[in-house]
Amino acid sequence: MSLTVNDVWYTYQEGTPNESNALQGINLTINKGEFLGIVGHTGSGKSTLIQHLNGLLKPSKGQVLVDGLELHSKENKKSLREIRMKVGIVFQYPEYQLFEETVEKDIAFGPKNLGLEEKEIKQRVKKAMKLMNLDYQALKDVSPFDLSGGQKRKVAIAGVLAMEPEYLILDEPAAGLDPKGREEFLELINHLHKEGLTVIMVSHSMDDIARYAQRMVVLHQGKLVLEGKPQEVFTHVEELESMGLSVPTLTKLLHALKAKGLPVNTELIEIQQIKAEILRALQERKGEAHA
Amino acid sequence: MLKDITIGQYLVGNSFLHKLDPRTKIIGVLLYMIALFTVNNFIGMGAMIVVSAFFVLLSQIPLNYFLKGLKPIVLIVMLTVVLQIFMTPGEVLWQWGFLKITDMGLRQAGFMGTRLVLLVSITSILTLTTTPIALTDGIESLLKPFQKIGVPAHELAMMMTIALRFIPTLIEETEKIMQAQAARGADFESGNLMERGKAMIPLLVPLFLSAFKRADELAIAMEARCYHGGENRTRLKPLQYTAKDRVALLALLLMLALAWATRMV
Ligand SMILES: Nc1ncnc2c1ncn2[C@@H]1O[C@H](COP(=O)(O)OP(=O)(O)OP(=O)(O)O)[C@@H](O)[C@H]1O
Ligand SMILES: [Mg+2]
Numbered sequence: 001m002s003l004t005v006n007d008v009w010y011t012y013q014e015g016t017p018n019e020s021n022a023l024q025g026i027n028l029t030i031n032k033g034e035f036l037g038i039v040g041h042t043g044s045g046k047s048t049l050i051q052h053l054n055g056l057l058k059p060s061k062g063q064v065l066v067d068g069l070e071l072h073s074k075e076n077k078k079s080l081r082e083i084r085m086k087v088g089i090v091f092q093y094p095e096y097q098l099f100e101e102t103v104e105k106d107i108a109f110g111p112k113n114l115g116l117e118e119k120e121i122k123q124r125v126k127k128a129m130k131l132m133n134l135d136y137q138a139l140k141d142v143s144p145f146d147l148s149g150g151q152k153r154k155v156a157i158a159g160v161l162a163m164e165p166e167y168l169i170l171d172e173p174a175a176g177l178d179p180k181g182r183e184e185f186l187e188l189i190n191h192l193h194k195e196g197l198t199v200i201m202v203s204h205s206m207d208d209i210a211r212y213a214q215r216m217v218v219l220h221q222g223k224l225v226l227e228g229k230p231q232e233v234f235t236h237v238e239e240l241e242s243m244g245l246s247v248p249t250l251t252k253l254l255h256a257l258k259a260k261g262l263p264v265n266t267e268l269i270e271i272q273q274i275k276a277e278i279l280r281a282l283q284e285r286k287g288e289a290h291a
Numbered sequence: 292m293l294k295d296i297t298i299g300q301y302l303v304g305n306s307f308l309h310k311l312d313p314r315t316k317i318i319g320v321l322l323y324m325i326a327l328f329t330v331n332n333f334i335g336m337g338a339m340i341v342v343s344a345f346f347v348l349l350s351q352i353p354l355n356y357f358l359k360g361l362k363p364i365v366l367i368v369m370l371t372v373v374l375q376i377f378m379t380p381g382e383v384l385w386q387w388g389f390l391k392i393t394d395m396g397l398r399q400a401g402f403m404g405t406r407l408v409l410l411v412s413i414t415s416i417l418t419l420t421t422t423p424i425a426l427t428d429g430i431e432s433l434l435k436p437f438q439k440i441g442v443p444a445h446e447l448a449m450m451m452t453i454a455l456r457f458i459p460t461l462i463e464e465t466e467k468i469m470q471a472q473a474a475r476g477a478d479f480e481s482g483n484l485m486e487r488g489k490a491m492i493p494l495l496v497p498l499f500l501s502a503f504k505r506a507d508e509l510a511i512a513m514e515a516r517c518y519h520g521g522e523n524r525t526r527l528k529p530l531q532y533t534a535k536d537r538v539a540l541l542a543l544l545l546m547l548a549l550a551w552a553t554r555m556v
Contacts, residue, residue, distance in 0.1 A: 051470065054474060056470050056473060056474060081476065081478075084474070084476070085476065088474070089471075089474040091467065091470065091471045091474070094471065096467070096468065096471070096497050096501060097468060097471035097472060097475070097493075097497055098497065099492065099493045099496035099497050109472075109475055109476075109477075109493065110475040110476050113475060113476030113477060113478070114476055145500075159475060160474070160475065163475065163476065
């Protein structure tokens, strides 16, 4: 069970002077249950790629398979909608998609489109709100436009969760939130992953990717250039910097210490482990100095 | 999809037409339109087509890009042509039930169809070779003389600039919201008229909200930078008439005169 991207190419505004090759031969497999991070400079094609994952865009060339079923193939044209329901997308600034009079109605929009029964819809709305840390009783009859920015975003994500997708794609979910809001948000998403959802997160923040993703891919000018566990990818410091990307602050610190001659393991991610590693290296050096 | 709309878009270039003063181009388009509705025979119409084709060449706009811009009007042109063919009285050439084709009908249909296509072509050439700012500056300058009789030239021009500036933004926004709702299972394409109308609500509510928000923000940003209307405003690039413009204008006037002349043929 997986999402598979097979040699996908995509060109915007084909045949016009403004033509742009946003994706150039992307190959990627996303396994059920994993937490994948997607990073890349502005305009590298991240948003274009994720729109292919649930068939909102049709590849100019190549295919996308959801659990083995091809999106946009001639045979299962009808099932595009059904396949699409398996893959939920939360766009950048999802609060702009809110439109209903009440929070409950807005979250119910997706399940209603699935053709579910009233009772089931209500169940799902409650569950989705709980997952997003929203109080059902207090908020269900409130207009979504009266909420704060962070709450609006939670409602918008609940609207996608209520469709109970198996894969959840998030484009910059924490953009534009204050540090505390960010933290809470990312923890909620991490919790969803722990509950069994496959999470694909696009982010500009290497620190966030380092903390949460199990695997990451780096896009550059429409091509997939690096792939692997975050700690592996972050060893390519120079390559990343040449693409206008940075490495997490702590990785930078480790590299700087190593350059100064302190023999530390630069592949660590966890802050506690890094602290221990630096202390260990310092102790060792002290020992050597005494000897 | 929505991005295919080219009417009102500007294509960066360095052609003769790009370099003309916007006022020359606006007057030129008006003269061309008058000529287009003046000519009433095949020679004249043929000449108008040639002139239009010459402008396309002169503008250096890629031909396929230009033709793509004409696509949205195909339906309107066909409708006009069909209506003209069957509705114009004249000598009957062919009849089937109440449908009849007349010689005048064929002629009218051909003329109206050609006129429509040329009309859209010439306006596309204008907007494709003129930046929105230059266009509104030109309009403002041409409307100046009418200010005395109460035409708010500057305000009209400013409104046009803003409207033109926000068309692409709104199109982009529409696409984004459509995608977000489609991801939630919204269906914009099937169903009867009522259902489709209803399906537009999830699109229109967020779109209007964001448009109002943008308008609000823009107004505040303009006021914060001390915008106060047309009085005493100076320009970064004042409009300037050059020898090129005189030549172009003369040529266009000549064209109009010839168009009148063809009526006598
Ligand atoms: N609707 C569109 N029409 C034309 N070109 C587009 C369109 N959307 C994106 N592009 C182009 O495709 C390329 C990839 O864009 P994309 O939005 O996928 O980048 P991104 O990695 O998501 O960037 P960001 O980090 O800014 O969100 C860019 O060069 C962009 O200019
Ligand atoms: Mg993006």
